[in-house]
Amino acid sequence: MTEIPEHLRKRAEEARKKAEAKAAAESGGDAAPADEDAASSDAGGAGDSAESSKIPAHLLERSRAAKARKQGGGDESAAPAAATATATAAPAAAAGAPAVVGGVPLAAGPGGHTQRLLTVVKSGSIQDVKAKPVDKVHVWPHLLVIEFVAALACTAFTLVFSIFVNAPLLELANPNETPNPSKAPWYFLGLQELLTMFHPMVAGVTIPGMGIFILILSPYVDRNPSNKPEDRKFAVSLFTVQLMFWAILVIIGSFFRGPGFNFVFPWRDGLFFEL
Numbered sequence: 001m002t003e004i005p006e007h008l009r010k011r012a013e014e015a016r017k018k019a020e021a022k023a024a025a026e027s028g029g030d031a032a033p034a035d036e037d038a039a040s041s042d043a044g045g046a047g048d049s050a051e052s053s054k055i056p057a058h059l060l061e062r063s064r065a066a067k068a069r070k071q072g073g074g075d076e077s078a079a080p081a082a083a084t085a086t087a088t089a090a091p092a093a094a095a096g097a098p099a100v101v102g103g104v105p106l107a108a109g110p111g112g113h114t115q116r117l118l119t120v121v122k123s124g125s126i127q128d129v130k131a132k133p134v135d136k137v138h139v140w141p142h143l144l145v146i147e148f149v150a151a152l153a154c155t156a157f158t159l160v161f162s163i164f165v166n167a168p169l170l171e172l173a174n175p176n177e178t179p180n181p182s183k184a185p186w187y188f189l190g191l192q193e194l195l196t197m198f199h200p201m202v203a204g205v206t207i208p209g210m211g212i213f214i215l216i217l218s219p220y221v222d223r224n225p226s227n228k229p230e231d232r233k234f235a236v237s238l239f240t241v242q243l244m245f246w247a248i249l250v251i252i253g254s255f256f257r258g259p260g261f262n263f264v265f266p267w268r269d270g271l272f273f274e275l
Contacts, residue, residue: 007055015063019070180259181272189253190246196261211242 004012137143184192194203215238222234229236258264258272 008059011055011063015067022070181257181261183253183257183261183273186250186254190249192261193249193253193257214238215242 183189191204191208194207197203198207218235218238222232222238224232224235226232254273255266255271256263258269264272
């Protein structure tokens, strides 16, 4: 049910009281109360004109027609009111306002009301989202299945590699004969390459220690919580530089070092590297 605005409700109550007072005066035959009622009606009309800026024109016209019918008491005032309503309906329709017939607009709602109250409702009160998206998944099966597939792929690669690459056990080491070149395992060839350039203390302790220390400090320097590589440029750049530095040293020690651990070209002097 549509609520009636407060100022219209007050106005209707005042009109009802005036009508009751006038009816009582007419039944008693006293002219003085009628004059007082007329004066109060004039005062009410002045108040209505003061409130006319807030009340729509068709509502004012309805109120005046109702007052005219009550004061005239019959057909004498009904005809002018109907004429007035008909006269005001044409310009109102031309201006886009609802037409008024017999004091009631044509497009009136329940009870003759033409106003509707709207309210703004927040989306949360009418949209109940029970399952909110999250960026977390369960370890099983999402993570463990991927790790299991990766383990199977590594095992298959190792099996195929062992079929096509011959890697037999060598003879027992002879302490009286030093192989030439004498190379460390491939994962230590980076350190052995550094020994050809720097003092053993620098190559074996200082440079590796600084690299490990920088890697330890990197989570405290780059505090970005994002998991996207494009948002972690510092961490990605630091790890890439260190990985490439170590990979280059291993490649040089493996393929570009020959007898006496001298620098050679593998496409000219051959490979001096064993798995």
